[in-house]
Amino acid sequence: MATTSDTPVLDTIAAMTIDSIERCGLDERMLILTRIAALVAMDAPPISYLAHIDPAVKADLTVEQLQDVLVAIAPVVGTARVMAAAGHITKALGFAMAVGESEAEAIAQADARSRSKS
Incomplete structure (x- = not known):
């Protein structure tokens, strides 16, 4: 019987990823580089x-x-795919940086609030 979750798709992808990593003999670097190559190809x-x-x-x-x-x-995959991937990677990095900055700002604000209460 299936378990209920608020994020069934993400949970399934996470489980598949964990299973793949456990069954794979590649080191971390090679695994990530291989996955990135597959993302470009797709x-x-x-x-x-x-x-x-x-x-x-x-x-x-x-x-x-x-x-x-x-x-x-x-x-193998073509220059158009590689250039599209470069753009997608840039967007992903920009989003990750924005999230990181937002989290850092929230932490700094929480720290400032806790210091002002002391």
């Missing part, structure tokens, strides 16, 4: 790249490594 939207930003940062991926993947797959 012409994935920015939200799909957004889900990979935190794992990419944790795996210490560099911009140069990401660029190398895009260069390597361009002859």
Whole structure:
């Protein structure tokens, strides 16, 4: 019997991702680079790249490594897909930065409020 959840699609994707990682022998960097290459090949939207930003940062991926993947797959997937992916990645990074700034601002405001009460 299915369990109820407010986010059944996200829960399913998370479970699939965990299962995939557990069954995969690739190291963190190679796993993320492979997934990014697959996202490019599928012409994935920015939200799909957004889900990979935190794992990419944790795996210490560099911009140069990401660029190398895009260069390597361009002859296979096509330049239009690679350029579209670059735009989607840029949008995802911009959104992630905006969220991070918003969270940092909220933390700073909460800290200021707690100090003013002391």
